[in-house]
Amino acid sequence: QVQLVESGGHVVQPGRSLRLSCTAPGFTFSSYAMHWVRQAPGKGLEWLAVISSDAANDFYADSVKGRFSISRDNSKKTLYLQMNGLTTEDTAVYYCARSYSSRNWIDSWGQGTLITVSS
Amino acid sequence: EIGMTQSPATLSVSPGGRGTLSCRASQSVRSNLAWYQQKPGQAPRLLIYGASTRATGIPGRFSGSGSGTEFTLTISSLQSEDFAVYYCQQYHDWPLTFGGGTKVEIK
Numbered sequence: 001q002v003q004l005v006e007s008g009g010h011v012v013q014p015g016r017s018l019r020l021s022c023t024a025p026g027f028t029f030s031s032y033a034m035h036w037v038r039q040a041p042g043k044g045l046e047w048l049a050v051i052s053s054d055a056a057n058d059f060y061a062d063s064v065k066g067r068f069s070i071s072r073d074n075s076k077k078t079l080y081l082q083m084n085g086l087t088t089e090d091t092a093v094y095y096c097a098r099s100y101s102s103r104n105w106i107d108s109w110g111q112g113t114l115i116t117v118s119s
Numbered sequence: 120e121i122g123m124t125q126s127p128a129t130l131s132v133s134p135g136g137r138g139t140l141s142c143r144a145s146q147s148v149r150s151n152l153a154w155y156q157q158k159p160g161q162a163p164r165l166l167i168y169g170a171s172t173r174a175t176g177i178p179g180r181f182s183g184s185g186s187g188t189e190f191t192l193t194i195s196s197l198q199s200e201d202f203a204v205y206y207c208q209q210y211h212d213w214p215l216t217f218g219g220g221t222k223v224e225i226k
Contacts, residue, residue, distance in 0.1 A: 035215075045155075045163065045206055047215040061214045062120070095162055103210050105153035107174065109162035 002027055004096050004110030011116045014087055022079040022096030022110055030054075030074040033102040036081045038092040039112075046092075049081070050102045057102060086117045121145050121209050125218035131226040138194040140221045142207035147187045151211035154183055154192045157220075158203045166205075167192065197223070 008020040022034070036048040049070040051058045058070050069082040079096050093112040099105060122145035132138045142152065150170040155163040165174040167183035170190055180195040194201055202225055207218040 044220045045157075045208075045217040047208070047217060050215070059213050099210075103213070103215070105165060105168035105208070105210055106155075106163075107165050107168075109164070111162055 002098070002108040004098065004108060006094065006096050006110045006113035009094075009113030009115055011118060012086055013119055014117055016086055017082070017084045018086060018115065020081040020083070020094055020096075020113060020115075022081075024077045024079070024096075024098070027098075029072075029077040032098040032100065033104065034070075034072060034079045035097045035099065035106060036068075036070060036079075037095045037097055037106070037109075038090075039095070040089075040092040043092075048094075050099075051079070052102045059102065083115075086115075088117050091115060091117045120214060121148060121212055121216050123207055123209055123216050123218035125205075125207060125221045127221060128219070129222045129224060131224050132194075132197050133226045134199060135196050136226070138197055138201075138223055140192040140194075140205055140223070142185075142190040142192070142218050144188045144190075144209055144211075148209040148211035150186045151209055152183075152185070152190050153208045153210065154181075155206045155208065156201075156203045157206065163206065194223070 003026040006022045035050045049060045051070045071080045095112045097106040097109045124143045126141045152170045154167040157163040171183045204220045204222045
């Protein structure tokens, strides 16, 4: 069974930065593209970013471009999301997820980690 | 950005009944469309990809159809575990985008 485990969920003040992590112990992490998707309380899914299996390419939603940065360390089987300049609108559950290639359907999801941006 | 519109927002169906969910893209996505199911407090789960291919382990009562801009997810005989929110997602172009979701509730 595919396992994706997010961490880094926190209550953070507006304007601050935070880095999320997602570890993927149970599959060949380096063979898959990895995504971050978020869901604000009571709202739908919002795709944020993807990074290719070899980290050579990444793509972002306009809503986070320039503020968020996705990265990965294949040797550690870990995905990251660096989030800067957080606002209250970034309050959400953040999911990491995988797909066979960057522009593809998502076949597995983590359980999510909650980020609350509040003063 | 390709906009994805799902309808209806809420669908009330009796157990054993048939549910038909719609997803419309603002421009053609060919067959590059997936459907996901999400239950309260859980992560989404892949149901359908390529507009009509069921993911591994998904029961045959779930079927997807359509191409271009119009897509349909049909649940042929709703079971208690099928009452959830369903999202469509296009992966034809950047950025990837989701529809707003359809909540399937018990009638």
